[in-house]
Amino acid sequence: GQNIDQPTEMTATEGAIVQINCTYQTSGFNGLFWYQQHAGEAPTFLSYNVLDGLEEKGRFSSFLSRSKGYSYLLLKELQMKDSASYLCAVMDSNYQLIWGAGTKLIIKP
Amino acid sequence: GAVVSQHPSWVICKSGTSVKIECRSLDFQATTMFWYRQFPKQSLMLMATSNEGSKATYEQGVEKDKFLINHASLTLSTLTVTSAHPEDSSFYICSARGPDRDTGELFFGEGSRLTVL
Numbered sequence A: 001g002q003n004i005d006q007p008t009e010m011t012a013t014e015g016a017i018v019q020i021n022c023t024y025q026t027s028g029f030n031g032l033f034w035y036q037q038h039a040g041e042a043p044t045f046l047s048y049n050v051l052d053g054l055e056e057k058g059r060f061s062s063f064l065s066r067s068k069g070y071s072y073l074l075l076k077e078l079q080m081k082d083s084a085s086y087l088c089a090v091m092d093s094n095y096q097l098i099w100g101a102g103t104k105l106i107i108k109p
Numbered sequence B: 001g002a003v004v005s006q007h008p009s010w011v012i013c014k015s016g017t018s019v020k021i022e023c024r025s026l027d028f029q030a031t032t033m034f035w036y037r038q039f040p041k042q043s044l045m046l047m048a049t050s051n052e053g054s055k056a057t058y059e060q061g062v063e064k065d066k067f068l069i070n071h072a073s074l075t076l077s078t079l080t081v082t083s084a085h086p087e088d089s090s091f092y093i094c095s096a097r098g099p100d101r102d103t104g105e106l107f108f109g110e111g112s113r114l115t116v117l
Helices: none
Strands: A003-005 A009-013 A018-025 A032-037 A044-049 A053-057 A060-065 A070-075 A084-091 A097-099 A103-108 B004-007 B010-013 B019-025 B032-038 B045-051 B067-073 B076-081 B090-097 B106-108 B112-116
Touching: A003 A084, A009 A018, A018 A032, A018 A084, A018 A103, A032 A060, A032 A070, A044 A053, A044 A060, A044 A070, A044 B106, A070 A084, A097 B045, B004 B090, B010 B019, B019 B032, B019 B090, B019 B112, B032 B067, B032 B076, B045 B067, B076 B090
Parallel strands: A009 A103, B010 B112
Antiparallel strands: A003 A018, A018 A070, A032 A044, A032 A084, A053 A060, A060 A070, A084 A097, A084 A103, B004 B019, B019 B076, B032 B045, B032 B090, B067 B076, B090 B106, B090 B112
């Protein structure tokens, strides 16, 4: 079956760096997405990786290793507003998005 | 970026009534839109894929007669929850692929929170 695994919850300190991991097993691969979702709101797009390596966008970076079925989202210089759930999603061979359960990130002062 | 608008944001209805939720792509044409449901503290669950001019494709376990989807134009898809019951109370979110198909990026509506009394 298809499976996306990511930690349920993580806690980090304001100003620090946190890495959220995602491992996947899917039928085919057409890219991996990271979305941010604040409580009660719709998800917003953060990143898309389809080739191996690191993609950097300001304070956020996303890494992909297709051979390992692994990705991580790196958040630097954490701010209180970064407290949210972070969703990992993989597009399979049928171009369907398979969603992880999300990682709730709690930022403490 | 591309904008997807969803309406209404909040709706409260009595058990047994039907509720319609609209999803519009404001500045691009979306041949395909997706409808999700999200229960508290859970991830998004894809309900169905809405295709303009044809029948929606429903995920396993989703009742197509209960969740009616109409994608009548390239900018509008609607989800109607028929004969709603309290267990249908949830956060319903639509999304559409942006105009740049190479990225596969999905743009989400604001979501509609349905409470069935």
